[in-house]
Amino acid sequence: MDRQLAYARHYPAINWLTSYSEYAEELKGWFDSNVDKTFYENRADIISILQTESKLMEIVNLIGSDVLPDDQKLLLEIARTIRLGFLQQNAYHENDTYVPIVKQHKMAAIILFLYDKTKELLPLNIPISIIKETGLFEKIIRIKYDIKNDQLSLFDTYRSDIEKTVADIKARYKTEEKRSNPV
Structure with a gap:
């Protein structure tokens, strides 16, 4: 148990950076055949994101995220x-x-899908604040409550919502850009 996580009321209070499984590699075949072939890859991507966040938080704590x-x-x-x-x-x-x-796999996959789709907005110089205003992140956080364990087909709706929202942001930004830079 991680004392800081427990103090922050984050349960289970298991630190994702220091906990590990010695059996992850042995279970890869089982996950491939019983859950999805992308399970292990998604797990690695999530671990990588959390490790990078930990490094970035050192900077954020010193000088801020701005x-x-x-x-x-x-x-x-x-x-x-x-x-x-x-x-x-x-x-x-x-x-x-x-x-x-x-469901855990689908939750991880939809979070990674959100990440991939929102990364498409970065080369367009669309500020993160615009993306956050859509409420997509909060909607995906609530997915664990909003989708019942026997209604997994609803994940497709969330995937479509992400695609539509990102497309809308792109279209809106291009329209605003044309107005501010008339030819």
Whole structure:
């Protein structure tokens, strides 16, 4: 148990940076055949994001997040989404007390999909604040409560919502850019 996580009321209070499984590699085949072939890859991506967040938080704690480039701000927001929407558990909520492994995989996959789609906005110089205003991150954090354990097909709706929201931001930004830079 991690004392700081317990103090912050983050349960289970297991530090994702220091805990590990000696059996992860041995279980890869089982996850491939019983859950999804991308399970192990998604797990590695999430661990990488959380490790990068830990390094960035040292900078943020010293000088603040305002100095970070947008790609790092986005990574911090995705890491927050992982921590609150995926790792943190509410034992008193009917949909979060027990979460089947397939739902866990779909939750991880939708968070990584959100990350990939929102990264598309960075080369367009769209500020992270615009992306955050959409409420996408909060919506994905609530997914563990909003999708019941037997309604996993609803993840497709969230995937479509992410695609539509990102497309809308791109279209809106291009329209605003044309207005501010008439030819």
